Amino acid sequence: MDSVTQILLGSAVGYATLGNKLGRKSLLVGAAFGTLPDLDVLINFGGDVENFVYHRSFSHSLIIQLLLSPLIAWLIAKMHWTKSVSLTRWSVAIFLIMGTHALLDTFTVYGTQLLWPVSNYPFGISSVFIIDPMYSLPLLLAFIALCFTRLQPYATKINTAALVLSSLYLTWSLAAKWHIDNKIQHALTNKMIAFKQFESTPSPFNTLLWRAVATTEQGHYEIYASIFDSVNEVDIRFYKTENHVLNLLDDDQRIALLQNFTKGLYGVYQQEQSYVFSDLRMGLEGFYVFSFEIAKPFENNIELSDFRQLQNRPPLNRASLVFKRITDPYVNLSLIHTE
Known part of the structure; x- marks a missing residue:
């Protein structure tokens, strides 16, 4: 998905996992780690073809993210403002933020190598376009709402609602794809x-x-x-x-x-x-x-x-x-x- 959507999703997941400890700081944490996997675009893998194929490889691998999350958590835990969150919780939060980034990317057609280096197969469900306002809008509205102090008593409910609505949209996209594929298969057969x-x-x-x-x-x-x-x-x-x-x-x-x-x-x-x-x-x-x-x-x-x-x-x-x-x-x- 596009970078803005990944930032919004990362912020929502960050708040869901760390919000009751860090408050609005968790939005920034989620935004940062929600962006991290896509920084592989800054790497030159050797040429235009290699840059095309190896994007969304190691940085989007759930295996690599699972292994790196405790290390990143250990480094973060050395900062004073992070002491209120346990090392285990930091590890889980970071993995969920980066992991949901990779999983969301699999809903597009490009191809995401979730199991690198065990497999370089590019998973791609192809049920949403790389930019889809209907998916991003609930997350955007929740992000804006969570920035206002007076809405803090309702922050958890607002954030949860946004995640549920965006997830329901992905579910709809799968149903739509099944319907379209069935229709096209009949047209080709005819x-x-x-x-x-x-x-x-x-x-x-x-x-x-x-x-x-x-x-x-x-x-x-x-x-x-x-x-x-x-x-x-x-x-x-x-x-x-x-x-x-x-x-x-x-x-x-x-x-x-x-x-x-x-x-x-x-x-x-x-x-x-x-x-x-x-x-x-x-x-x-x-x-x-x-x-x-x-x-x-x-x-x-x-x-x-x-x-x-x-x-x-x-x-x-x-x-x-x-x-x-x-x-x-x-x-x-x-x-x-x-x-």
Whole structure:
């Protein structure tokens, strides 16, 4: 999730575990440790591909967090203002703050390596968008309320209510995803479309309109479906890709990393004088957030490129169409023509 939401969640968990001992200071403690796992973005893992794949690895591992929490607690306990909290309670609080950060990230599609180094599998439920105001709003309102002294008698109830409401929203997102996946599967079956890999993700800022990708040997289908769509109103469009190019390239660890991390949901495109590897899970056709230049034509062959990440974000001026599409199945969200 976005950094602001993680700060708010960390503050709420911090207050739930430390509030009766530290008061409003627990909000700051929660905000700090709720941010800590995402500081791995400051680390250069060796290149654009490695930075993409290894983000949310060791710093988001529940195993590493469990091992580090007592050490961090021991260091914190040396400060004078922390003496009112036992070492055990500090350890539990820190683990819960960082652990809920990692668990919340698994609800997005990116991929979170919860069991690193035992496993580098990127867990991703893909039931909420990386920024979702409906999840964050209860936590934000509670954070603001807890900053006012006159509301302190009700602070615990306010904080608990915010955590319950935000958790209920995550539960709703799982139900919505099940409903959408079922609807899309019926639509694909009706059109006799077979596929290899499939994933659905919420469209930006909501869980009412969903985008899905279904891959085949020749390309992939980009699919839009609203909670309110009938099966026949699900929008399915096919796009050809050049994935066979990967067979012409020498083995390279970076290609294997990308294939595994995207769970097979990728497309290779020829753009001008280069071949581009795109993660189909994030963005939309023609504008994928994580795209890397992997190769270039050379004489009568193809040679590996530098795997630099391309700036290819979707245009913001079409964001309003997302909300129109929720209730109107005739709104076209495609930016390029199908073949």
